[in-house]
Every structure is written in C-alpha cells, then in structure tokens.
Amino acid sequence: xxxxxxxxxxxxxxxxxxxxxxxxxxxxxxxxxxxxxxxxxxxxxxxxxxxxxxxxxxxxxxxxxxxxxxxxxxxxxxxxxxxxxxxxxxxxxxxxxxxxxxxxxxxxxxxxxxxxxxxxxxxxxxxxxxxxxxxxxxxxxxxxxxxxxxxxxxxxxxxxxxxxxxxxxxxxxxxxxxxxx
Amino acid sequence: xxxxxxxxxxxxxxxxxxxxxxxxxxxxxxxxxxxxxxxxxxxxxxxxxxxxxxxxxxxx
Numbered sequence: 001x002x003x004x005x006x007x008x009x010x011x012x013x014x015x016x017x018x019x020x021x022x023x024x025x026x027x028x029x030x031x032x033x034x035x036x037x038x039x040x041x042x043x044x045x046x047x048x049x050x051x052x053x054x055x056x057x058x059x060x061x062x063x064x065x066x067x068x069x070x071x072x073x074x075x076x077x078x079x080x081x082x083x084x085x086x087x088x089x090x091x092x093x094x095x096x097x098x099x100x101x102x103x104x105x106x107x108x109x110x111x112x113x114x115x116x117x118x119x120x121x122x123x124x125x126x127x128x129x130x131x132x133x134x135x136x137x138x139x140x141x142x143x144x145x146x147x148x149x150x151x152x153x154x155x156x157x158x159x160x161x162x163x164x165x166x167x168x169x170x171x172x173x174x175x176x177x178x179x180x181x
Numbered sequence: 182x183x184x185x186x187x188x189x190x191x192x193x194x195x196x197x198x199x200x201x202x203x204x205x206x207x208x209x210x211x212x213x214x215x216x217x218x219x220x221x222x223x224x225x226x227x228x229x230x231x232x233x234x235x236x237x238x239x240x241x
Contacts, residue, residue, distance in 0.1 A: 008200050033203065040191035041202040043210065088207075110196050119196075147192050 008033070009113040010086025011047060014074060016115065023070045025052035028107035028118045030093070030125060035140055037110055037119045038149040042140075046082055046089040050104050050120070053094050067092055099127060099162040123155040130159075130167055142175060 018024055028034070031048030053062040071083050082089035095101045103124035110119045120128070126144050129137035144150040159168050182190070191199070 007204060033200075036199045036203055037196050038192070040188045041199045041206065043206040044203065045207060045210065112197050112200050147188065149192065 007086070007113065008047070008088060009115050011088045011090060012112055012115045012117045014071070014076070014085050015049060015090075016117070018067065018070055021070070022054070023066050025054055026104050026107075026118070027051040028104040028120045030103070030120050030128060032140070034119045035125055035144075037108070038122045038125070039140075039143050039147055042143075046091055048091050048093060050093045050095060050100055052101075052104055062094055064092055064094065097162075099124070099131065099158075099164075102158075102161070103128060121154075122150045123158045126150050126155055127158045127162060127164055130164055130171060131162075133167075138171070138175065141171065145176065 015024075015027065019027065028050050029047065030050050031046075032042055032044035033047045036042070051067070053064070054066075068078070068083060071085060072078070076083050076085050078084075079089055082091050084090070093100075095104060103120045104118075106124065107118040107120050110117055122144060126141050129141050156165075156168075159165050191202070194202075
C-alpha cells in the first residue's frame with residue numbers, strides 16, 4: 001500500500017469522534033465520494049465534508065480553527081487546503097447558504113465498513129453540482145441522469161426552492177436537449 | 182458485458198464495496214505518483230512540448 005493510502009473508514013471514524021466531542025455539528029459527505037453512494041465509483045483524491053460549525057459562545061464569526069486544532073492534536077497534517085485524516089485529504093466546507101444547510105439537514109445515513117456516516121441526497125448533490133458549474137460537475141450531473149439515480153420531481157423541488165430553475169433549464173438546453181423526456 | 186451494463190453493475194454495489202474500489206483507484210494513483218511513472222503535468226504549452234520530447238528520447 002502506498003504511503004498515505006488508508007481506508008476511508010479511518011477518516012470517517014475520526015470525523016465521527018470529532019462530532020461526538022462537540023467540535024462540529026451535523027455533517028454530510030458531498031462531492032465525488034458522496035456521489036459514489038448513487039453512482040459507479042469515480043477516481044477522486046479527496047473527501048468533501050460539508051459541516052455545520054458550532055459558533056464560539058458569544059462569538060459571531062464561524063471559524064474552521066477548532067476543527068484544525070482538534071485534528072492537528074490527533075496527528076493529522078495540513079496539506080494545502082486539505083487536512084489529511086487517516087490518509088485521505090479532507091476539505092471541510094462550512095455551510096454557506098440555505099441549499100447547503102438543507103443538504104446537510106436532509107442527508108441520508110449510510111455505513112462504510114460498519115462506520116456510520118451521512119451523505120447528501122442525490123438531488124442535493126446534483127443541485128450543488130449545478131450551482132458550482134465546473135466541467136466535472138456537469139459530467140457528474142449527466143451520470144446521475146443517465147443512471148436514473150436522481151428523482152426528477154424531488155430535484156425540481158430543490159431547484160425551485162433555491163433559485164436554480166433557470167440554471168437547470170440552461171443545463172438541459174445545453175446537455176439534455178431531447179434526451180430527458 | 183457492455184460498458185453500460187458494467188456501469189450499472191458497479192452503481193448497484195453497496196457503498197462499502199464502492200468505497201473499496203475508490204480506495205483502490207486512489208492507491209493506484211498514489212503508487213503511480215510515488216514511482217515517478219506519471220509524466221510531469223505541464224503548466225504551459227512549452228513545458229508540454231519539452232515533456233513530449235523527453236518521452237520521445239526515453240522511448241528511443
């Protein structure tokens with residue numbers, strides 16, 4: 001096994017421990033690893049964790065510092081914008097808007113090697129990918145559609161709630177024209 | 182088995198099984214990177230051309 005290559009289980013164990021210790025609130029896996037719950041596995045080098053940060057008592061600003069302090073104390077090194085937990089670079093993404101808050105609140109329970117975790121719903125993963133809008137996000141959305149891995153009614157509802165309907169129509173015109181009905 | 186069938190079969194695996202595949206894919210990438218087998222990623226077209234020439238020389 002190459003250096004740094006350890007199971008995701010170890011990563012999730014420590015994140016769950018951090019949650020149990022009160023450093024973070026609810027979290028959900030997003031990005032490529034989250035999409036793996038619904039799609040065929042696709043190579044990725046990191047894990048995106050959307051996290052509900054706990055504000056310091058009396059503080060107004062939310063900070064990632066408690067997460068980094070906790071993980072550094074547990075021997076996790078920093079690497080660019082990631083912190084390496086159990087061999088996997090993890091990016092913690094504080095919830096920045098209602099879509100992400102809803103995605104974490106409605107995340108689905110899953111288990112990896114017996115370790116419990118939470119993964120965003122397919123509809124929220126698609127909505128966030130649509131909003132992010134890079135080429136790899138568009139490819140992932142197309143995979144969800146092609147593999148019938150997303151509930152179209154639920155997706156429409158999420159898109160409407162979060163003002164993404166026009167962007168979805170644009171996406172449909174560009175990538176799904178004539179193939180989605 | 183067609184590519185579409187293979188993709189459907191992979192998608193139908195459990196999350197644990199799919200994460201194991203993800204780990205294997207990542208381990209393979211790390212092993213390539215550690216062995217130096219992966220060509221250097223060029224940041225400019227000039228560097229890309231240099232890399233092509235280097236690989237051609239290595240092939241000879």
